[in-house]
Amino acid sequence: MFKMAPILSLILALFLAETAIAGVAAPRAASSLLKRQASHSNQQTIWQKSRSDPVAAAQLVLKIKDVNNANAASWASDNMVQIKKEDNTQVPWASGISFDAPDIPNWSGNGFTNIPQTTGNFRLESDISVKDNHGNSAKIFYYVNKSYNPSSIKRAVVVWPGYYRESWLYVNYVGNAYKIAQQDMGVSGDEVLIIAPMFLNTDDKNAGGVAKGQIYFQSTGWEAAGVSRGPNNFTMSSFKLMDEVLAHLLDSGNFPNIEKVILAGHSMGAQANLRYAILTNRPTSDPLGFLIANPASFLYVDGDRNESTDNCGNYDQWPNGIGGSATVPAYARDRVENEKDQLVSNFRSRDVFFAFGLNDNGGTTGNCAKNTQGSTRVARGANYIISLSEMNGGFPGNFKAQFYPRISHQDYVMLAHPVSMQYMFGGSYSQSMLDEATGN
Numbered sequence: 074m075f076k077m078a079p080i081l082s083l084i085l086a087l088f089l090a091e092t093a094i095a096g097v098a099a100p101r102a103a104s105s106l107l108k109r110q111a112s113h114s115n116q117q118t119i120w121q122k123s124r125s126d127p128v129a130a131a132q133l134v135l136k137i138k139d140v141n142n143a144n145a146a147s148w149a150s151d152n153m154v155q156i157k158k159e160d161n162t163q164v165p166w167a168s169g170i171s172f173d174a175p176d177i178p179n180w181s182g183n184g185f186t187n188i189p190q191t192t193g194n195f196r197l198e199s200d201i202s203v204k205d206n207h208g209n210s211a212k213i214f215y216y217v218n219k220s221y222n223p224s225s226i227k228r229a230v231v232v233w234p235g236y237y238r239e240s241w242l243y244v245n246y247v248g249n250a251y252k253i254a255q256q257d258m259g260v261s262g263d264e265v266l267i268i269a270p271m272f273l274n275t276d277d278k279n280a281g282g283v284a285k286g287q288i289y290f291q292s293t294g295w296e297a298a299g300v301s302r303g304p305n306n307f308t309m310s311s312f313k314l315m316d317e318v319l320a321h322l323l324d325s326g327n328f329p330n331i332e333k334v335i336l337a338g339h340s341m342g343a344q345a346n347l348r349y350a351i352l353t354n355r356p357t358s359d360p361l362g363f364l365i366a367n368p369a370s371f372l373y374v375d376g377d378r379n380e381s382t383d384n385c386g387n388y389d390q391w392p393n394g395i396g397g398s399a400t401v402p403a404y405a406r407d408r409v410e411n412e413k414d415q416l417v418s419n420f421r422s423r424d425v426f427f428a429f430g431l432n433d434n435g436g437t438t439g440n441c442a443k444n445t446q447g448s449t450r451v452a453r454g455a456n457y458i459i460s461l462s463e464m465n466g467g468f469p470g471n472f473k474a475q476f477y478p479r480i481s482h483q484d485y486v487m488l489a490h491p492v493s494m495q496y497m498f499g500g501s502y503s504q505s506m507l508d509e510a511t512g513n
């Protein structure tokens with residue numbers, strides 16, 4: 074049934090290593106709440122608070138017992154949203170809409186091979202040609218709706234992949250969420266274009282998955298503005314690649330009626346998205362929005378940290394901070410060196426939406442720079458929200474942060490949450506849909 078058992082079991086192993094597997098565990102009785110998990114009613118309180126006052130909600134998160142304790146080695150699994158990823162189960166609030174399974178490539182050695190040319194309603198496209206600073210040419214490969222009318226498009230959702238650079242999977246997640254928004258949230262089916270640029274790497278190149286002329290990177294360098302390793306001598310930052318995708322959507326004239334572009338990412342994709350929101354060279358007048366869901370760590374724009382930084386000399390260096398411009402990638406080094414205040418104020422003026430699963434309480438790490446941000450993912454998120462509120466100007470007016478109850482490190486569940494869907498697609502959800510998602 075599975076075309077690619079090796080990668081699937083690899084993903085499962087990685088996930089299981091850290092968690093009692095969020096989407097699969099049987100519900101437990103309330104008496105068996107695990108460490109770091111707030112009670113159901115406390116989760117409801119925190120979530121409701123986050124809708125109007127994210128900073129106060131973040132303070133409540135930090136009061137959850139052991140949420141910031143690296144030694145409390147348990148994950149929450151009480152009263153979780155249950156979906157089985159390997160069976161392509163739909164979120165329970167999708168009222169009968171089926172989940173379209175993604176097409177998944179094969180895996181050989183350390184990389185992907187046989188990248189799918191289509192997945193569901195999407196196809197692989199390579200019509201954006203770009204040049205690097207040395208005049209070398211290459212093509213951006215991305216998944217996009219198979220067919221659409223460019224002049225009907227009012228919005229685009231551009232989604233980053235996760236750790237496995239699996240753009241075919243994330244385009245499919247956003248596509249599945251869009252189907253729900255069409256049926257239940259009053260969003261029209263021809264107005265939103267969904268795009269997932271690819272960030273394959275040298276392992277995929279060696280495995281045969283990289284096409285002729287396609288840009289590829291080194292390891293996970295794409296999440297931190299890393300420079301491409303090919304094709305041939307082509308060198309371009311992954312963030313410049315994203316700038317080019319936005320230029321295609323906003324500057325080319327191809328989409329005369331586009332009003333909004335949402336960039337979305339979960340986990341590593343969210344880390345990339347936050348770093349990009351901070352460093353992008355795109356003008357602040359661009360109608361951009363950033364959905365940043367469950368990042369494991371954060372790029373800070375100041376030296377403030379929750380935990381002691383005494384034994385961590387590089388805590389504020391890239392990719393966790395911009396304290397030392399020498400470590401910042403060439404994409405933004407000059408601006409960090411010469412106009413850091415402007416860069417930070419540009420970031421703080423953008424439209425940014427942080428979404429955190431209240432049960433995303435794993436992610437402990439031996440990395441000291443990340444540990445200065447907090448001990449678990451949701452604690453790091455809460456600390457980051459508080460830290461933004463402590464800067465001059467307070468918590469930025471165009472920023473939002475919500476802590477969703479009953480959800481852990483669950484990529485599709487986070488993206489298909491009614492509040493995330495509304496942020497991405499517009500439209501409006503019903504109270505009953507929201508109640509179903511939050512367990513209210």
Ligand SMILES: *[C@@H]1O[C@H](CO)[C@@H](O)[C@H](O)[C@H]1NC(C)=O
Pocket residue numbers: 076177178179187189
């Ligand atoms: C993956 O490999 C299997 C077995 O070799 C093959 O049957 C299948 O067609 C391959 N999948 C793709 C997408 O090429």
Ligand SMILES: *[C@@H]1O[C@H](CO)[C@@H](O)[C@H](O)[C@H]1NC(C)=O
Pocket residue numbers: 193194195218219220221222248249251252255262263264265266267
């Ligand atoms: C893009 O694909 C999604 C997922 O199948 C679909 O719901 C949507 O209507 C498509 N959008 C356009 C503009 O065709």
Ligand SMILES: *[C@@H]1O[C@H](CO)[C@@H](O)[C@H](O)[C@H]1NC(C)=O
Pocket residue numbers: 305306
């Ligand atoms: C790459 O750059 C090197 C050094 O500049 C040059 O010798 C080589 O011909 C280039 N290769 C390609 C494929 O452009």
Ligand SMILES: CC(=O)N[C@H]1CO[C@H](CO)[C@@H](O)[C@@H]1O
Pocket residue numbers: 135136141378379380
């Ligand atoms: C220095 C600092 O802000 N420390 C806070 C870190 O977060 C914990 C809660 O997890 C607070 O109790 C500390 O005051």
